[in-house]
Amino acid sequence: MKLFSYLKKGDFFLFLFVLLLAGAIFLFLFRPDTEKKDCVIMKNNAIIKTVSLSDGSSQEFTVTGDYTLTVEIQGERVRVKESDCPNKVCVASGWIANPGQTILCAPNQVIIQIISNQEGEVDGVAY
Amino acid sequence: MPIKQASLSFSQKTALSGVLTALALGLSYLEHFIPLDQLIFVPGIKLGLANLVTVFALYYLGEGLAFCILICRCLMQAALFGTPSSLLFSISGGVLALSGMWLIFRGYPKYFSLIGVCVGGAALHHCGQILCAALYFRSIWVVSYLPVLLLLSIPTGCLTGGISVALFKKFRKIFPERKHLTERFKSL
Incomplete structure (x- = not known):
């Protein structure tokens, strides 16, 4: 695909970072075992x-x-x-x-x- | 090798900035008609078409005028069809996005393509907006929107990045005599 050949190495790291950040925030906010x-x-x-x-x-x-x-x-x-x-x-x-x-x-x-x-x-x- | 700045005269730059501000304002108004938030059920999601103008200004006019255009656009957008709180959110998101894109563009143009710059900008825009909203509402639970917005910032950033690539290519064809302008991101 043309898009993938256009993207550079840093772009994939950026995508990965954004995904990881989204996952991390999600897990941090919705961790089920908050002790009360x-x-x-x-x-x-x-x-x-x-x-x-x-x-x-x-x-x-x-x-x-x-x-x-x-x-x-x-x-x-x-x-x-x-x-x-x-x-x-x-x-x-x-x-x-x-x-x-x-x-x-x-x-x-x-x-x-x-x-x-x-x-x-x-x-x-x-x- | 230092990147060569576009050699436009002062009045040319001023005129172009005005046109771009109007274009950004028009694009952000156009976004109201695209019911993306009814399609995905995430309040506040938008394509970020105004970011096209910001990226264009950043690449062609430099960061100073890009910031001016951004601030002007946010102010006028709030005055025309917004509220003071929406001004706060759009300015915080926009400034953070532009700062990030400028850093990527200036610091590591070798490693990032235009699409990467746009995705980074979109993600940072949401981060800035949500942080500002969290401070404004004094509630950490606003941040729970952020993961969804960050996920969606990849497709929307890719879209605006793709449009920017096409736009820059066309600009190269329309203004062949201004090829020196496009030298600075030829490697993109």
């Missing part, structure tokens, strides 16, 4: 708040009840910053960030758990 993590706060076995951990925002809020907890969310991790409960196990648990990890506050009957739309790296966690 949520922080779920439960009190008396009822979900009272769900916060997305995927958008990287930071916030702080309090959970009231018999005792008052201050929950801090910083990017992808969560902790109980302050609590006026007697034993302060929840504060001592520190930061949690991986799906499946939980913070418990038994006196206040609060469970803070990180859940994911995917299966986690570990099969289970035993305490």
Whole structure:
């Protein structure tokens, strides 16, 4: 064909580059396995708040009840910053960030758990 | 060997630039009548016929006047049948495309044919347009149009490139006394 004899070496590289770029952008935007993590706060076995951990925002809020907890969310991790409960196990648990990890506050009957739309790296966690 | 610039007088260049601007404006209006976006279902897809004029200006009048013609065409196009946002998109796409074509043409004319230059220009036009739209709408999801547009830029670029090749050949025949103009891309 006349067209192909007219084209030069660089043209084919350019075509290939454009095709690869199109493919790369497509794969980057539509990669199916985007992990979504949520922080779920439960009190008396009822979900009272769900916060997305995927958008990287930071916030702080309090959970009231018999005792008052201050929950801090910083990017992808969560902790109980302050609590006026007697034993302060929840504060001592520190930061949690991986799906499946939980913070418990038994006196206040609060469970803070990180859940994911995917299966986690570990099969289970035993305490 | 430095490429010889076309030896047209200043007034000849000015007149030719004006004619080319009008031609580009006409061609971009003509594109409205070709319902390509209803055929392929990609909003904003067009043949890029105005790019013919840009390439012609780049080769015959040099990059400076080509930029002038491009900017004038975009401004008038927006004033006649566009909006401020469409001006933004067409200028960003056009400037990026022309810069890329100029780089290819100036830097590596040995390795690229006219068709390659046009495909590169078409692809860069879409990149510039989409980047500008992504900034304008503040949304990364505008970029999801880009793969389709890039794929389509190969056939549309080949089309405008092919037309340019034919055009340049005719120009050589019509104006045999201006053969020195065509020396610079004879190897194309």
